[in-house]
Amino acid sequence: MKKRIALIAHDMKKDDMVELASRHADMLRQCLLVATGTTGKRLHDEVGLTVERKLSGPSGGDLQIGAELAEGKVDLVIFLRDPMTPQPHEPDINALVRACDVHNVPCATNLASAELLLAQLVPHHHHNK
Numbered sequence: 001m002k003k004r005i006a007l008i009a010h011d012m013k014k015d016d017m018v019e020l021a022s023r024h025a026d027m028l029r030q031c032l033l034v035a036t037g038t039t040g041k042r043l044h045d046e047v048g049l050t051v052e053r054k055l056s057g058p059s060g061g062d063l064q065i066g067a068e069l070a071e072g073k074v075d076l077v078i079f080l081r082d083p084m085t086p087q088p089h090e091p092d093i094n095a096l097v098r099a100c101d102v103h104n105v106p107c108a109t110n111l112a113s114a115e116l117l118l119a120q121l122v123p124h125h126h127h128n129k
């Protein structure tokens with residue numbers, strides 16, 4: 001079964017997300033990716049990944065991903081939050097991280113932990129027969 005991975009980054013962390021995803025692109029291409037709106041657009045446009053895009057975070061994208069996660073449809077979350085900038089949708093951000101804790105879904109909220117989680121994903125090999 002392909003892993004379904006959620007990728008979310010606040011504006012100040014979007015360059016980091018693009019760089020992270022570029023380095024792990026071969027592995028991410030073998031996963032089902034879901035992202036908040038703007039993060040997903042950048043991952044598509046700049047990394048060439050196929051990403052299911054939800055609403056932008058401030059419009060409810062975090063909540064949409066959190067709802068799917070609560071239904072067991074998300075296996076891993078990389079959520080590069082900006083700890084230095086107040087966010088209008090902070091309750092939504094907290095709800096998503098809380099949902100990860102409730103459902104025991106791995107959630108990396110910074111680059112260092114994201115690297116560790118991604119290193120655990122074993123590449124899926126395609127066989128012709």
Ligand SMILES: O=C(CO)COP(=O)(O)O
Nearest residue numbers: 036037038039056057058
């Ligand atoms: O705000 C976000 C997560 O809380 C991210 O949303 P965007 O990817 O649409 O910028």
